[in-house]
Each structure stands twice: as structure tokens, then as C-alpha cells.
Amino acid sequence: MNSDWFATARTLSKALPYLQRYDGAIVVIKLGGHAMSSDEAMADFARDVVLMSQVGVRPVIVHGGGPMINAMLDRLGVESTFVDGKRVTDAKTVEVVEMVLSGRVNKWIVQAINEQGGQAVGLSGKDANLMICDPSHPELGFVGEPTEVNPNLIHQLHSSDIIPVVAPIGAGRNGETFNVNGDTAAGAIAAALKADRLLLLTDVDGVRDASGQVVTELTADHIAKLRAEGVIAGGMIPKTETALGAIHGGVRAAVILDGRAPNACLLELFTDHGAGSIIRP
Numbered sequence: 219m220n221s222d223w224f225a226t227a228r229t230l231s232k233a234l235p236y237l238q239r240y241d242g243a244i245v246v247i248k249l250g251g252h253a254m255s256s257d258e259a260m261a262d263f264a265r266d267v268v269l270m271s272q273v274g275v276r277p278v279i280v281h282g283g284g285p286m287i288n289a290m291l292d293r294l295g296v297e298s299t300f301v302d303g304k305r306v307t308d309a310k311t312v313e314v315v316e317m318v319l320s321g322r323v324n325k326w327i328v329q330a331i332n333e334q335g336g337q338a339v340g341l342s343g344k345d346a347n348l349m350i351c352d353p354s355h356p357e358l359g360f361v362g363e364p365t366e367v368n369p370n371l372i373h374q375l376h377s378s379d380i381i382p383v384v385a386p387i388g389a390g391r392n393g394e395t396f397n398v399n400g401d402t403a404a405g406a407i408a409a410a411l412k413a414d415r416l417l418l419l420t421d422v423d424g425v426r427d428a429s430g431q432v433v434t435e436l437t438a439d440h441i442a443k444l445r446a447e448g449v450i451a452g453g454m455i456p457k458t459e460t461a462l463g464a465i466h467g468g469v470r471a472a473v474i475l476d477g478r479a480p481n482a483c484l485l486e487l488f489t490d491h492g493a494g495s496i497i498r499p
């Protein structure tokens with residue numbers, strides 16, 4: 219037996235209490251568009267999700283896909299602007315957003331998980347009325363704010379060991395289709411499920427302060443201060459708002475972490491040091 223074997227055994231024995239702690243736990247994972255950089259990165263992510271599910275965790279994947287939407291809008295010659303990290307979405311844009319997220323990106327993730335031996339099913343917020351929305355702000359057009367989440371379908375899929383993969387598209391009360399920020403959708407679904415963890419995977423190693431250091435334990439006051447100073451900006455605004463909203467809604471903890479780092483989710487759940495910035499009640 220070589221030293222590698224002992225290193226692996228040591229790692230596994232340290233992970234045991236965490237494996238027990240998360241047995242049966244609902245973990246909502248938001249996979250951001252920037253964290254889906256290649257087929258290889260997707261395969262690594264999918265492998266971690268399947269492993270989690272095999273050790274008893276009940277994962278729910280809620281994805282974004284901003285860069286993929288941008289690429290398609292560019293090809294179609296449609297311009298797009300953002301206000302506080304949310305895409306101003308007119309009728310033409312929401313059609314493209316739904317096609318890209320529910321079609322291309324959702325099925326990319328579903329296929330990757332299934333190729334790793336899992337059983338994933340792709341949905342959007344329209345399926346079984348999972349996520350009903352009202353308009354978020356008149357200035358933003360068809361951007362939706364989830365006002366009613368019906369998580370029954372998620373529970374049913376989990377009871378059959380199926381991993382739900384959710385595109386952040388919401389149904390309106392008057393037949394509209396709404397574009398929901400991926401973080402917002404993940405937070406609303408995590409709160410409705412009273413999830414044990416909400417993992418917000420992105421392309422930075424956590425929330426940074428003014429000196430560029432990652433803040434490992436974040437509080438609501440610290441977030442408010444960093445935001446007032448403009449240190450938290452762009453896409454990090456909806457992400458931190460989501461984390462706080464999820465915690466107020468009954469999620470046990472939210473973590474903002476680098477989805478491109480190897481085994482990011484496993485390290486967060488199953489090691490002492492965790493990963494990224496954690497926000498607790």
C-alpha cells in the first residue's frame with residue numbers, strides 16, 4: 219500500500235461525519251453561466267453531483283446561462299442592457315432567453331449528469347407551476363420575480379432518486395413568459411424547499427472586500443457595507459441579495475464559491491475548511 223492510499227483513506231475518514239450530516243439533505247446548487255466554461259468543466263461538475271446523490275444528498279440544480287444568451291442575442295443582432303445585474307428583457311429577448319436556457323443549456327447539464335451515471339430530468343419554472351412570477355420592475359420588461367413556488371414536483375423527483383435541473387424561466391399569471399435571474403430562481407426554490415444549503419457557483423472564489431480578500435464568513439451588515447461602498451457590484455448584487463433572502467426564507471446556509479475550482483461542491487460540503495463565502499442566519 220502506498221502513501222496515496224493512506225492520504226485517500228485519511229480524507230475519507232475525515233469526510234465521514236459530513237457524509238452523515240448531509241444524508242437526505244436538500245442542496246440547491248446554482249450553476250452560473252461563467253462556471254460552465256467547457257464540456258470538461260461540465261463533466262467535472264456532473265461527476266460531483268452524481269457522487270453527492272449516491273451518498274444520499276438530494277441535489278437540485280438551478281442554472282444560469284447569461285454568456286450563452288449574450289452569444290445568441292449577438293448572432294441575432296439583438297442588443298441587451300443590464301440594470302443591477304438583471305437583463306432588460308423585451309418580448310423578443312424573452313423568446314431567445316427561453317430557447318437558450320430551457321433548450322440548449324438545460325439539456326447540456328441533463329446530458330452531462332446522465333453520462334456520469336446519474337438520472338437527471340430538465341424542467342423550467344413553467345413545469346407543474348414550479349415558479350409563478352410577477353413582473354420584477356416596469357423598467358426591466360419581462361423579468362420575473364418568483365412570487366409562488368410549488369416544489370411538489372421536486373419532492374416527487376427526489377423520491378425516485380431523480381436529479382432535477384431547473385432553467386430559470388417563470389410562468390406569469392396572464393400567460394407571460396418571464397426571464398428570472400438564475401440566482402433569484404435558485405434562492406426562491408431553495409427557500410420553498412427549506413434547503414440545507416444553497417451553493418451559488420460562480421467564476422470568483424468568493425465575495426471580495428475592498429482589499430481583494432475573500433471574506434469567508436459574511437454577515438448581512440458586512441454585505442450592506444460592501445454594497446454601499448460599491449465593492450459588491452454587477453452580478454454579485456443579485457447573488458448576495460439571493461443569499462440573504464434564502465436565509466430569511468429558511469435555508470440553513472448559503473455559500474458563494476468558485477464553480478470552476480475542482481470538486482468545489484464536494485469540498486464545501488464534505489471538508490472542515492469548506493470553500494468560498496458562507497452566509498448563515
Ligand SMILES: Nc1ncnc2c1ncn2[C@@H]1O[C@H](COP(=O)(O)OP(=O)(O)O)[C@@H](O)[C@H]1O
Pocket residue numbers: 249250251252253282284303419420421422424425426427444449450451452453454455457
Ligand atoms: N465584491 C465582489 N467580489 C467578488 N466578485 C464580484 C464582487 N463585485 C462584483 N463581482 C463580480 O461578480 C461576478 C459574478 O457575477 P456574475 O457575472 O453574474 O456570475 P455568474 O454568471 O456566475 O452568475 C464576478 O465575476 C465579479 O466580476
Ligand SMILES: CC(=O)N[C@@H](CCC(=O)OP(=O)(O)O)C(=O)O
Pocket residue numbers: 249250251252281282283284285287303304305315361362386397398399400401453
Ligand atoms: C433577469 C436576468 O438577468 N436573467 C438572466 C438569466 C440567466 C442567468 O442568470 O445567467 P447567469 O447565472 O449565467 O448570470 C439573463 O438574462 O442573463
